[in-house]
Amino acid sequence: MESRTDEHRPIDPGPGAAARVRVVLVGTTHPGNIGSAARAMKAMGMRDLALVAPERFPHADATALASGADDVLAGATVVDTLTEAVADCHQVVGTSARTRTHSVPVLEPDGAASRVLGGAGEGPVALVFGREHSGLTNEELDHCHAFVRIPTDPDFSSLNLAGSVQIMTWAVRRAALADVGESGAVVRQASAAERDPAATHAELEGLFEHYEKTLEAIDVLDPENPRHTMRRLRHLYLRAEPTASEVRLLRGILTHTLRGR
């Protein structure tokens, strides 16, 4: 591990500190899970993978499931013990489904992600995932500063390793984007198109007047309560927040409706 910082420096740190969070897989049985983890990591802007005594690695299944995250696999550090994998880390968070009493905090995924990301500003931090069937040993658990528990349904708490890694890498990405204020940019409140501005109040009023005239002509309005239908249409269209061009489309339909009457 002494040459980690030289040969394994994370490339392209991307948004925030996600690239400085190490994923440690302990005693992985199925090489496909290592590939899936690499793919999940890379998609979430993470690069730093350490493998503790994997049963089979490198392996064609790992490469196949990495599906383009070959660089993460190629850069992975392979060591014999968890101690070596996290030697340079000042924060180690382990995943554990155990109910054993811990004297360190047990966090849910978002809390754990925020914690390791916060720590990543100061130096390497690690998220540790245990064996597919038996998880982490008690001795390994004792290396952790905190645990993360994914709050699955108590009647079926079965998550596979790749699924747990996917959830935690997403939690890290999510927290990293929130830190740099990018999460708001991700959400695009759809106006129909970037170049198609929302209709103005006046344009909407023009639409409603056009509607009312048309509905009168085709005899839709309830003569005893003509306003009622118009109010309902108003609410429907206001909720949709039409663009200016959508208002023109609707008025085009109204014009054709009236034509020839």
Place this chain on the structure above:
Amino acid sequence: MESRTDEHRPIDPGPGAAARVRVVLVGTTHPGNIGSAARAMKAMGMRDLALVAPERFPHADATALASGADDVLAGATVVDTLTEAVADCHQVVGTSARTRTHSVPVLEPDGAASRVLGGAGEGPVALVFGREHSGLTNEELDHCHAFVRIPTDPDFSSLNLAGSVQIMTWAVRRAALADVGESGAVVRQASAAERDPAATHAELEGLFEHYEKTLEAIDVLDPENPRHTMRRLRHLYLRAEPTASEVRLLRGILTHTLRGR
């Protein structure tokens, strides 16, 4: 699909409305992904799985990867088209990595999860996942009230289907737990009217067919591109999430428009 509510009623609703959120997998190539999805769903308290034209199902790989979520697989509905899979849904949220301009909202996972959970208080809602390599077709995308985009690293946005399902089912679980935790009951978004249920997908499709017939009759559709106008109207109305009675009102107007021609 007419007997869905009898043969496919979600069991054990668990915390909040998660069990009422349907996962729809469209044209899945690898049966293992169906199994992984079932496992991810069950771990997150979800039960309602619909498969649209899966390439191979049932299949040993699906059963193996479901890893105990056999009941979710056994209860899965298999249909030929997305339309059938979401006919009774009043809210349909599709996953899409496309950059194509949409005129319906594009949400990040938590926003999408909150939205479908809020809607699940009123009736079935769906999260739709496309084919492994090609996603959803444009026609399928046009059935969605909103999209969810997982904000992966722009340089490597490769998430596999099982990973996307894992992230979204976790987002639903997370939102469901937050809802229960905050208020002791599922938080329900205000619907247009308390006694007026949202229109189902089938009711909306009926509206769109009625519209198309009417616009043809009054000569509004561009003969060179008749689908374009319909797509724009579709997006406008999907965004508004009309209630069942609003759909009846709009169809009443269309009926009167056609009358006497």
